[in-house]
Each structure stands twice: as structure tokens, then as C-alpha cells.
Amino acid sequence: MMISRRTTLAALAFSLLAGTALAADTIKIGVNEPLTGAFAASGTYVVNGARIAADEINANGGVLGKKIELVIEDNKSNPTEAASVAEKLITSDKVPVLMGSWGSSLTLATMPKLEEYQVPMLVETSSSGKITTSGNPFIFRISPPSSVEADAFEPIAKKLGLKKVDFLVINNDWGRGAAADFSKMLKANGVEVGLTETMDQSAQDMSAQLSKLKASDADTIMVTSAVDQLTLLFKQMAALGLKKRVITTGGSQNPDQIIAQAGPAADNTMHLTTFLPWWPEKTPNPEATAYFLGEWKKRGFDFAGATESFRGYDGIRTVAAAIAAGGGTDSASIQKGFWKVDMVGLNGPIKFAKSGPAGKESGQSKPNVYLIEITDGKVKQVQLGG
Amino acid sequence: MDQLLQHILNALVLGGTYALLGIGLTLIFGIMNVVNFTHGALYTFGGYAMYLAAVALGLNFFVALPVAVVAGLLLGAFIEFTLLRPLRRSDIDTTMLVMIGAGIIMQSGTLWIFGGVAKAVPTPFPAQPLVIGPVSLSYVNLFVLGSAIALIAITYFTINGTRLGRAMRATFQDHDTAALMGVNVSLIYTATFAIGSALAAAAGALLGPVYVVTPQMGELAAVKAFAIVILGGLGSISGATIGGFILAFAEELGAGYISSGYRDAMGFLIIIAVLLVKPTGLFARAERIG
Numbered sequence: 001m002m003i004s005r006r007t008t009l010a011a012l013a014f015s016l017l018a019g020t021a022l023a024a025d026t027i028k029i030g031v032n033e034p035l036t037g038a039f040a041a042s043g044t045y046v047v048n049g050a051r052i053a054a055d056e057i058n059a060n061g062g063v064l065g066k067k068i069e070l071v072i073e074d075n076k077s078n079p080t081e082a083a084s085v086a087e088k089l090i091t092s093d094k095v096p097v098l099m100g101s102w103g104s105s106l107t108l109a110t111m112p113k114l115e116e117y118q119v120p121m122l123v124e125t126s127s128s129g130k131i132t133t134s135g136n137p138f139i140f141r142i143s144p145p146s147s148v149e150a151d152a153f154e155p156i157a158k159k160l161g162l163k164k165v166d167f168l169v170i171n172n173d174w175g176r177g178a179a180a181d182f183s184k185m186l187k188a189n190g191v192e193v194g195l196t197e198t199m200d201q202s203a204q205d206m207s208a209q210l211s212k213l214k215a216s217d218a219d220t221i222m223v224t225s226a227v228d229q230l231t232l233l234f235k236q237m238a239a240l241g242l243k244k245r246v247i248t249t250g251g252s253q254n255p256d257q258i259i260a261q262a263g264p265a266a267d268n269t270m271h272l273t274t275f276l277p278w279w280p281e282k283t284p285n286p287e288a289t290a291y292f293l294g295e296w297k298k299r300g301f302d303f304a305g306a307t308e309s310f311r312g313y314d315g316i317r318t319v320a321a322a323i324a325a326g327g328g329t330d331s332a333s334i335q336k337g338f339w340k341v342d343m344v345g346l347n348g349p350i351k352f353a354k355s356g357p358a359g360k361e362s363g364q365s366k367p368n369v370y371l372i373e374i375t376d377g378k379v380k381q382v383q384l385g386g
Numbered sequence: 387m388d389q390l391l392q393h394i395l396n397a398l399v400l401g402g403t404y405a406l407l408g409i410g411l412t413l414i415f416g417i418m419n420v421v422n423f424t425h426g427a428l429y430t431f432g433g434y435a436m437y438l439a440a441v442a443l444g445l446n447f448f449v450a451l452p453v454a455v456v457a458g459l460l461l462g463a464f465i466e467f468t469l470l471r472p473l474r475r476s477d478i479d480t481t482m483l484v485m486i487g488a489g490i491i492m493q494s495g496t497l498w499i500f501g502g503v504a505k506a507v508p509t510p511f512p513a514q515p516l517v518i519g520p521v522s523l524s525y526v527n528l529f530v531l532g533s534a535i536a537l538i539a540i541t542y543f544t545i546n547g548t549r550l551g552r553a554m555r556a557t558f559q560d561h562d563t564a565a566l567m568g569v570n571v572s573l574i575y576t577a578t579f580a581i582g583s584a585l586a587a588a589a590g591a592l593l594g595p596v597y598v599v600t601p602q603m604g605e606l607a608a609v610k611a612f613a614i615v616i617l618g619g620l621g622s623i624s625g626a627t628i629g630g631f632i633l634a635f636a637e638e639l640g641a642g643y644i645s646s647g648y649r650d651a652m653g654f655l656i657i658i659a660v661l662l663v664k665p666t667g668l669f670a671r672a673e674r675i676g
Binding site: 040041171202235241 | 388396400513517523526527593601638639641646647650
């Protein structure tokens with residue numbers, strides 16, 4: 001009697017589990033982003049962009065006849081959390097594919113988990129070179145590595161006549177990687193490289209570093225950090241009377257937020273970015289850009305976030321394209337599907353090329369990089385090709 | 387030389403806010419023997435109170451500031467009344483755990499209400515800095531330094547020059563005797579915790595507009611506050627003041643002349659050195675006897 005009851009219970013539990021699996025006629029995509037901590041602003045923008053893509057895809061009938069479902073988790077801007085969030089999404093939510101993790105250090109921390117569970121991840125923002133060169137075949141990146149940014153910047157470095165450049169970078173894989181790649185490019189072009197100062201990702205007071213940079217004989221400071229820290233930095237530069245040419249890298253500047261929060265302190269700064277929402281007609285896919293910006297506005301989001309959130313939108317659309325191309329909802333099919341993706345995102349064509357050691361290549365798409373300048377509180381584009 | 391002057395000026399501004407953070411914490415520990423793990427959360431609370439008063443309610447900056455400080459005072463009195471008073475006779479571990487819990491609730495509550503994205507509080511000060519010879523300083527930083535010094539002076543005077551302060555010092559020395567002499571010890575505890583909380587909130591309200599306001603702003607502030615209190619000696623107000631300036635100078639000069647990557651490590655190196663030589667801190671007050 002006892003045994004049969006237990007068997008009945010087990011059977012019941014099994015059918016319930018099977019029932020949920022059947023009822024869940026959705027494809028889950030795990031989203032691992034910083035929604036709190038130092039990169040909260042950026043991560044939130046990316047997630048809002050991702051939601052727009054998911055809703056658009058589902059309104060058009062989903063993928064492989066199924067709706068997609070975003071499972072969003074907060075990695076708290078902390079690499080340890082990013083790794084455990086990835087593990088939780090894979091083992092507990094059973095997502096077959098991930099998008100994440102915004103920062104280079106966050107992405108690098110999740111990469112061993114991808115190998116452990118054989119789950120592919122679309123990298124939407126991170127720019128450290130190591131991500132696609134360390135031989136992780138589960139990585140597919142649509143954001144530019146800092147070497148690509150540096151190459152795009154090369155002609156303008158000559159045109160601006162840079163003589164000596166100092167760096168002020170966030171003290172993690174993103175910042176140090178950018179300083180290394182830009183230094184290499186500048187030195188190859190005969191530009192002298194001076195100081196490389198770092199700042200903690202949660203630091204709010206950078207006056208010590210800025211006082212040192214003010215006293216240096218370099219004409220230009222290249223800065224790598226995200227919007228919240230950049231805002232503080234520009235205000236503190238103004239307070240110290242530091243008036244050198246400032247160029248930021250990394251594409252997480254959200255220039256309109258900087259203008260709104262730093263005011264005139266942001267004037268005459270230049271920023272390398274990967275999306276031009278100010279001129280939708282000039283973007284590689286004007287129709288999609290217009291749709292995205294319209295939807296962004298309709299949902300009441302701040303325009304300032306568009307330069308960052310487009311990556312979430314492109315990222316989820318790329319994942320959906322990979323699921324469709326792979327023809328299956330399991331991790332292995334999706335991983336194969338990524339190699340077949342050939343689409344035009346808001347930034348330009350998305351198509352993965354092999355990168356890293358043979359046999360274990362990661363996928364890297366080659367995005368466009370643009371340079372903008374803030375003048376009198378307005379954004380204007382600086383032609384790179386010249 | 388110009389660079390050194392600028393570093394010294396930066397360190398003075400930073401030291402003022404560090405001292406403000408430290409004295410609120412050391413006051414509560416010294417008199418109540420309570421390790422206040424809500425200190426960082428109260429600092430954050432001050433920042434958000436300032437944001438609500440100045441941005442949401444649209445109050446003038448100089449009106450919003452005292453509003454935020456009084457809000458911190460009331461919140462401190464509330465925490466003492468609801469959490470610490472019932473635990474007066476329990477051991478220090480229980481109190482500590484309850485305070486850690488309260489700190490977590492406050493931080494998560496802020497995140498729940500305001501979200502994780504930073505808020506900016508505008509200031510009425512001109513963006514152009516004050517330039518004196520080779521050095522420059524923003525007006526808002528000057529105001530913060532002045533306010534910090536004023537608040538530290540008021541606290542010092544309250545403790546050393548008023549009836550309330552005398553009762554607080556008596557309670558610190560021996561609360562049983564103080565009670566026998568007619569001091570309302572319960573009221574002194576509430577007042578002490580409220581003043582300590584108001585100082586933390588004041589630091590948050592002053593620095594929120596200089597930087598940005600986030601739910602996590604209190605984490606780093608609390609770490610610095612604990613470091614300053616340990617450096618200066620537990621329970622010593624002048625120790626916390628000097629400790630705040632020592633930490634600021636260590637960070638500023640360490641970042642300026644040694645390595646900016648180790649900026650936060652510099653302060654802690656000094657603390658380790660001090661603790662090795664003088665384990666009770668630089669200005670430890672005599673322990674209660676008998």
C-alpha cells in the first residue's frame with residue numbers, strides 16, 4: 001500500500017513536471033546584466049532594449065513557431081555574481097542560450113560556466129580582446145573589441161594631430177584592455193603615450209588621478225568608463241580646471257545623459273560609439289532604427305539610453321536568428337545556428353567570423369564604430385574616414 | 387609643487403567628509419557600545435532624502451539640506467526606539483545581527499523604491515571653479531568642507547558644553563551611576579543614536595549632490611567609516627576627526643604619487659600599521675573602570 005502510494009505520488013509529480021515542460025511552449029533566453037551597482041544605468045538600458053526585441057519577435061509569431069521568453073537576472077556589477085547568475089540561469093531556469101554580461105570582467109567570469117554546461121552566449125557590450133581570443137567556442141560577440149575601436153580611431157588620431165596621450169581607465173579588464181590596445185595603435189603612429197591612471201569601478205572621487213593628469217604634459221586624455229563615472233569625471237575635471245582634449249572609448253557613454261547631468265562640463269569631449277540614434281536615416285538599417293526608437297519612446301524610456309539599449313535589441317534579435325538558423329531549441333543547435341547568422345542590425349551587418357585558437361574559435365562580428373563630439377550641449381558626428 | 391598643493395587641497399575636502407562619517411559611528415559605539423551596521427544605510431538615506439526634498443518636492447537646496455538631516459535624526463530615533471531599546475539587556479552579538487539585518491532591509495528597500503539607476507541632485511553653485519593661483523576648487527566642495535567642519539564643531543560642543551552632553555558623557559563612563567544620579571539613560575541612548583544617524587544622513591545629503599545618489603553608495607562609505615573609527619580609536623570624536631583626515635591624505639597622496647590602482651589600499655595599509663603599533667587606535671579613550 002505504502003509503495004503504491006509513493007509510486008502514485010512519483011508518477012503524479014513526474015506528470016506535473018512533464019506537464020509544465022509541455023505547457024511551457026516558449027524558448028527561454030537567459031539575460032545576465034548589471035541592474036544594480038556601478039553599471040546599473042547601462043545594464044538597465046540593455047535589458048529594456050532586449051525586451052523591445054522580444055516583444056517584436058513574439059508579435060511576429062516567435063521563432064520556430066514558439067514564443068521567446070527572457071529570463072532576466074541581475075549580476076550586481078560583480079564578476080562573482082555574474083558567474084553564479086549564469087549557473088542559476090542554466091541549471092535552474094534551463095535556458096539553452098544566454099545574453100550577457102555587459103562588462104568584460106563580468107563576461108570573462110561567466111565564460112568557464114559556458115564551457116562547463118556547453119551553453120552558448122551572445123556578448124552584446126564587452127570589449128576586452130581576451131573574450132574572443134581565449135578559445136571559448138560558446139562566445140559570439142557583436143560589440144567591438146577595443147582593438148577594433150582603436151583601428152577605427154587611427155585616422156582621426158592623425159587628423160587631430162595628437163602628440164602625447166595619457167590614459168584614465170576603469171581598473172578592470174575593460175579599461176586596462178582599452179589602454180593597452182589604444183597605446184599600441186598610438187605608438188605605431190608615432191604618438192607618445194604618457195601616464196596610465198586607473199580608477200576603481202565604484203570610485204566617486206577621482207580628484208587625485210585628475211590632479212596628476214592635469215600636471216602632465218600630454219595634450220589629450222583618453223578615458224574608458226561607463227556613463228555614471230564619466231559624468232562625475234567631467235564635473236571633477238571642470239572643478240579642477242583641467243582643460244585638455246578628452247576622448248572616451250567603450251560605447252557606454254550615453255552622451256545625452258552626460259549632457260543632462262554634467263552640463264557644460266561635457267562640452268568639447270569626444271566619444272567613440274557604436275550607434276547614431278540622433279540621425280536614424282544615417283544608420284545601416286534606417287527602418288529598424290526608426291521602429292526601435294519609436295518603441296523606445298512609446299515605452300517612456302529616456303532617449304539618452306538609446307546608444308546603449310540598441311545592443312540589447314540587436315543581441316536578442318541575433319539570438320533569435322541563431323535559434324531559427326540552427327533549427328532546434330537545444331544549446332548545440334543554437335551554437336551551430338550562430339555561425340549561420342547573416343542579418344543587418346541597428347549597427348550594421350551581423351555575421352560571425354572565427355576568432356581565437358583553431359578548433360575552439362569564438363565568433364566575432366565586426367561592428368561599425370563612430371566618433372561624436374559634444375559642442376554647446378549638442379551631439380555632432382566627427383567623420384572618421386577623413 | 388603646484389600638483390602637491392592641489393593634492394593637499396583635495397585631501398582636505400575629502401577629509402572633512404570622512405571625519406563627518408567617522409564621528410557619527412564612533413559616537414554611537416562610544417556611548418551605547420553598539421556597532422551600528424546601519425551607518426552606511428543611513429548615509430544612503432540622507433542622499434535620497436536630499437533627492438526627494440530637492441528634486442521631487444522642489445525645495446531650495448539650502449532648505450532641503452536641513453530637511454534631510456532632520457529626517458535622518460527622526461529615522462535614527464525610530465531605529466533606537468523599535469530595535470535597540472528592546473535589546474538593551476541582550477548581548478552584543480544579538481544587537482549586531484539585528485543591526486546587520488536592519489541595514490540589509492534599508493538598502494534593499496531603497497533599491498525597491500528608487501531602482502538601481504543613479505539619481506543626480508542639482509546644486510545652486512556655479513560650475514566654474516574657484517581658482518587661487520595654481521590650485522582650483524569647486525564652490526560646492528568648499529560648501530561641503532565648510533558644512534562638515536561646522537557639523538563637527540556643533541557635535542563637539544554638544545558633547546562637551548551642554549547639559550545633554552554632560553549626561554551623555556556620564557552615561558558613557560558608567561550608565562548605572564548616571565541613572566542613580568537622575569540621568570534619563572533611555573533618553574540619552576535615543577538622543578545619541580539619533581545624533582549619530584543625523585551625522586551619517588548629513589554626510590549623505592552633502593555628498594549626494596557632489597556625486598550621484600545610488601542604493602549602494604553607503605557600502606563604500608561604511609567601510610571607510612569603520613576604518614576611520616578603528617584608526618582614531620573607538621569612541622573618540624577627536625580621534626575620528628583626525629582619522630578621517632589621515633585616511634584622506636593617505637588615499638590622495640598614495641594615488642597621486644605611488645599608484646592610483648592601489649588608492650583604496652593605501653588607507654588600509656596605514657590602518658594595519660597603526661594597529662600593529664597601537665592596537666587601540668591612535669586616540670583611544672580610557673575604558674570604563676569598575
